[in-house]
Amino acid sequence: MVNAVHLRFKATDRSYFAILKKEVHALAATAGFTPQKLGEIDIVVAEIVSNLAKYATDGELLVKLVEEDHQQGIELISIDSGPGITDIPRMMVDGHSTSNTLGHGLGSIKRLSNKFQIYSLKGWGTILHCAIFNKALPVHIKPKNIEIRSLIVPKPGETACGDGFYYKESKEHIKLFLGDGLGHGPHAQKAVQAAIDAFRICPDHSPLENLRFIHQEVKKTRGLVGTVVVFDRMEKKWSICGIGNILTKLQGVTFSKSYVAHNGIIGLNIPNTMKDQEVPYEKGQHLIMCSDGIKSRWDLLRYPNVLRYDLTVMAAAVLKDFARNNDDMSIAACKINI
DSSP: OOOSSOEEEEOSOGGGHHHHHHHHHHHHHTTTOOHHHHHHHHHHHHHHHHHHHHHOSSOEEEEEEEEETTEEEEEEEEEEOSSOOSOHHHHTSTTOOSSSSOOOHHHHHHHHOSEEEEEEETTTEEEEEEEEESSOOOSSOOOOSEEEEEEEEOOTTOSSOSEEEEEEEOSSEEEEEEEEESSSSHHHHHHHHHHHHHHHHOOOSOHHHHHHHHHHHTTTSOOEEEEEEEEETTTTEEEEEEESSOEEEEEOSSOEEEEOOBSSBBTTBOOSSOOOEEEEOOTTOEEEEEOTTBOTTOOGGGSTTGGGSOHHHHHHHHHHHHBOSSSOEEEEEEEEOO
16 A cells, blocks of 8 residues: 655645645555554644644645555655754653643654654754554664665646656665656656556666666657666666656765766657766765756755755755645655665
């Protein structure tokens, strides 16, 4: 029941909160949560939207089902452009409030969540990221050396999303694909889903050959743009190839570089002169891909220490400041520590 697309709810009007809570509850119910867990999710959602109403400007809530360590869960991302939180540890203490309320909000959200992070900058706003699972996640587990996250939202007013992301892992490779169907709505969604289906079964290790395979498989759709990235675990290098306006950036400790995709439309016309771009792996690198629903002039340097958080927080920060809101929007990120 995991869906790659986040549901996006504006949380600026209290009269809409009852509908918002009901929709999140209905989504969570499809993931097999117990009645007790559903009640806890209801509390978390109520506390989040209450905080957004009291303190925030332009608040919104992103929600999707997730899976981790074979456990079904629900992810909640709160984004606002409020004054920010200057002392997060103090605000986590039960009983502390700046609005003459009981002050149990953030503390209760953290207690009821299996994952919980807050990123905030003074005068910029706050991102709260939490996830609740059917069962508690293992406590004593080795940190994962691969982190892959995506944040995909439809064009405002649409339910179908023409952006899509998929990745697959093997002992030798990590392969990632981000696609954007032409236009938006159901036909764009059909095109990107066909591309993901093709990418899923393509056996090639070259991004270029993956794109050629996808091109043949999606000719009956309206077409799309897309980028394939392959990380070779043995040779410790990235290979990148893209067609159309997907921005791909490698953010390293000592450099940040964007990679230019080839002109064309997958499924309609692709150039014969394409080639893979190869980049050696550097410890601490982050791969980030964005569709053109995100403005291209973002820079992670404006978000101090954001890469110390879950990559979902970074993606939410970029969405907050650079979403065009006139198209489907997607951000996918990968961090590898080997």
